[in-house]
Amino acid sequence: MSVFLQFLFSGLTIGAVYAMVGLGFNIIYNATSIINLAQGEFVVIGGLLMWFFSESLRLPFLLSIVLAITFTGLIGLLMERLTIRPIKKKDLLLMIMITIAVSIVLRGILMFKFGKDPYNYSPFTEGDPINIYGAYIQQQTLWVIGITTLCIILMYLFFNKTMLGKAMKACAVDPTAARIAGINVERMVMISFVMSAMMGAVAGIAVTPITLMEYDRGPMLAVKGFCAAIMGGLGRGRGSVIGGFIIGILESMTAGYIHSGAKDAVALIIMLVILFFRPAGIFGSKTIIDLRRF
Amino acid sequence: MRITNKRIFLVASLIVLIFPFIFDSAYTLSIATFAGINCLSAMGLCILMGYAGQVSLGQAGFYGIGAYVSAILSLNYGFPVVFSTLIGCVVSALAAVLLAIPALRLKGHYLAVATLGFGEIIHVVLNEWGPGGPSGFGDIPKFYLFGYVFNTPLSYYFLIWAVVMTLMAFSLNLINSRFGRALRSMHDSETASSAMGVDVPSLKIKAFVLSAVYAATAGAFYAHYVTYISPSSFSLFQSVLVLMMVVVGGITNLWGAVVGAIMITLLPEALREFKEYDILVYGLILILSLLFFNKGLVPIILERLQKGHRA
Numbered sequence: 001m002s003v004f005l006q007f008l009f010s011g012l013t014i015g016a017v018y019a020m021v022g023l024g025f026n027i028i029y030n031a032t033s034i035i036n037l038a039q040g041e042f043v044v045i046g047g048l049l050m051w052f053f054s055e056s057l058r059l060p061f062l063l064s065i066v067l068a069i070t071f072t073g074l075i076g077l078l079m080e081r082l083t084i085r086p087i088k089k090k091d092l093l094l095m096i097m098i099t100i101a102v103s104i105v106l107r108g109i110l111m112f113k114f115g116k117d118p119y120n121y122s123p124f125t126e127g128d129p130i131n132i133y134g135a136y137i138q139q140q141t142l143w144v145i146g147i148t149t150l151c152i153i154l155m156y157l158f159f160n161k162t163m164l165g166k167a168m169k170a171c172a173v174d175p176t177a178a179r180i181a182g183i184n185v186e187r188m189v190m191i192s193f194v195m196s197a198m199m200g201a202v203a204g205i206a207v208t209p210i211t212l213m214e215y216d217r218g219p220m221l222a223v224k225g226f227c228a229a230i231m232g233g234l235g236r237g238r239g240s241v242i243g244g245f246i247i248g249i250l251e252s253m254t255a256g257y258i259h260s261g262a263k264d265a266v267a268l269i270i271m272l273v274i275l276f277f278r279p280a281g282i283f284g285s286k287t288i289i290d291l292r293r294f
Numbered sequence: 295m296r297i298t299n300k301r302i303f304l305v306a307s308l309i310v311l312i313f314p315f316i317f318d319s320a321y322t323l324s325i326a327t328f329a330g331i332n333c334l335s336a337m338g339l340c341i342l343m344g345y346a347g348q349v350s351l352g353q354a355g356f357y358g359i360g361a362y363v364s365a366i367l368s369l370n371y372g373f374p375v376v377f378s379t380l381i382g383c384v385v386s387a388l389a390a391v392l393l394a395i396p397a398l399r400l401k402g403h404y405l406a407v408a409t410l411g412f413g414e415i416i417h418v419v420l421n422e423w424g425p426g427g428p429s430g431f432g433d434i435p436k437f438y439l440f441g442y443v444f445n446t447p448l449s450y451y452f453l454i455w456a457v458v459m460t461l462m463a464f465s466l467n468l469i470n471s472r473f474g475r476a477l478r479s480m481h482d483s484e485t486a487s488s489a490m491g492v493d494v495p496s497l498k499i500k501a502f503v504l505s506a507v508y509a510a511t512a513g514a515f516y517a518h519y520v521t522y523i524s525p526s527s528f529s530l531f532q533s534v535l536v537l538m539m540v541v542v543g544g545i546t547n548l549w550g551a552v553v554g555a556i557m558i559t560l561l562p563e564a565l566r567e568f569k570e571y572d573i574l575v576y577g578l579i580l581i582l583s584l585l586f587f588n589k590g591l592v593p594i595i596l597e598r599l600q601k602g603h604r605a
Contacts, residue, residue, distance in 0.1 A: 035403050035406075035407075083581055083585065086585055087585065087588070089588075092349070092402055092403065092406075093349060093541065093545070094541070094584065094588055096349075096351075096403075096406060097537065097538070097541050097580075097584055098581065098584050098585075100534055100537075101577055101580040101584060102577070103577075104573060104576065104577030104580065105574060105577035105578055105581060106577075107573060107577075108571065108573040108574025108575075108576070108577050109574060111570070111571075111573065111574075112571055112574060219530060223410070223411075223414065223530075226407060230404075230407060259422070261418070261421065261422035262418070262422060264414070264418050265414075265415050265418040265419070268411040268412075268414050268415050268418070269411075269415065271407070271408075271411050272396075272408060272412065272415070275397075275400060275404055275407070275408045275411075276396035276397070276399070276400075276408070277396075279399060279404050
């Protein structure tokens with residue numbers, strides 16, 4: 001029982017990160033119908049910048065967090081300005097390629113600045129792990145899960161209750177119609193990239209004390225986060241969160257009970273099964289997919 | 295003079311024949327050989343994406359299947375290399391059918407991600423259960439045919455480029471055949487082409503199989519050239535590289551795949567002096583070429599030439 005719980009907790013931790021990456025995908029997808037494959041790099045940048053501000057520059061904890069999130073947001077802004085906006089004909093393949101190219105450049109810069117070593121800093125709160133039925137849960141895990149929950153709630157409120165959020169959703173469904181209705185589509189796209197980058201940064205900042213962070217963690221995070229988003233149905237915030245947790249838990253169970261090397265295949269196999277039998281995801285709707293441009 | 299595929303083919307064959315006599319160092323020949331191997335994968339992907347309109351981010355999976363199956367059969371079971379290569383292609387084709395049947399319902403992002411997932415699963419399988427695990431295995435026999443072993447750089451160069459040019463001739467004929475016309479009509483509109491009697495699902499599966507066989511051929515020739523393979527050569531990055539080759543060269547033209555493959559193979563060599571920062575320069579060049587030449591080099595050049603011709 002205690003072993004099972006231990007696996008469950010580590011699954012929840014990693015699942016929370018996948019959920020956040022999945023949410024990041026959804027923010028951009030909801031505003032632009034683009035899949036940003038550089039999403040994983042935002043997580044890495046968040047974690048590494050947090051280390052830079054808090055450990056290297058020795059800035060206060062909260063200031064470091066604010067700075068790390070802001071700078072990652074700026075990188076999202078630059079990415080949109082320099083690589084997404086100049087492309088007039090937004091063809092699916094071209095957009096996939098360009099986000100991959102951006103992720104390669106970001107990885108290059110990260111390696112240039114931070115090298116290949118993993119980085120770590122102290123958890124948000126000091127203290128012993130909490131013992132639950134013989135399994136230990138780190139306090140940082142609770143932070144990760146708490147922060148994820150908060151982000152989900154904020155995202156939900158943003159996209160469903162605010163004018164800006166609704167305007168962003170309209171851009172994805174039909175940019176021309178959105179423009180006719182007086183929505184500044186370019187600005188919505190820009191905001192979506194900034195928000196998504198910040199979301200990635202938050203995930204990176206929260207999880208680095210548990211999993212460490214190095215420059216080339218991005219692609220795997222992006223793939224897993226994408227599995228989460230597909231599982232919940234692309235464009236569905238809550239769906240991708242549940243998908244993220246399911247994948248995280250299944251992964252840690254596979255690693256624990258079956259074979260540690262097989263854990264990376266689990267998310268992918270689940271994703272393929274879902275794509276093949278229910279492409280709209282567990283919570284998505286087929287009609288919405290057919291209405292989408294891509 | 296009009297630019298026709300036949301004329302380009304003749305010029306290209308001439309270049310292939312003359313090249314080793316101008317640049318005869320083992321280093322340039324080995325790079326030219328790798329470029330040829332990449333051409334095979336890129337041509338397959340070009341048919342699949344540029345002509346059939348199906349996205350794939352999993353070519354490394356087929357490439358890996360071809361390399362591993364052929365290497366294992368020839369090394370551990372003593373199969374002649376020609377047969378092991380053919381079996382590698384058959385296994386890869388079967389995998390393509392298995393992937394394509396459920397993927398028929400998918401398009402756009404969903405198809406891209408499904409193929410990406412497939413490629414990564416193959417990578418994980420090779421990593422965990424392939425001989426030698428993550429570090430791979432060596433002593434794979436060199437390619438031989440009728441008792442002749444291709445063990446000099448020059449002989450392998452000619453072998454690879456003979457295969458490339460043969461497949462090129464085959465592909466050019468194929469895309470101008472009934473099959474090729476059906477592929478292009480499917481690319482433009484699935485509904486319209488099925489109304490005209492094109493069997494869209496079976497055509498899609500065939501396109502997938504074709505691209506998988508090209509990739510597996512490339513994989514087998516790669517394995518029998520370097521004689522040592524490990525899963526890291528068949529990761530997502532390899533799929534992305536092949537995709538880059540096709541996009542940079544020009545997705546709507548088979549020659550684009552060849553030009554793209556040569557350029558992407560040469561790029562890391564040209565960036566040698568940047569040492570481990572080459573990845574940064576690499577990415578920047580890629581972004582710039584996507585931003586400014588996103589139609590692909592070959593279509594842009596052809597357009598220029600034809601305009602000049604008319605004026």
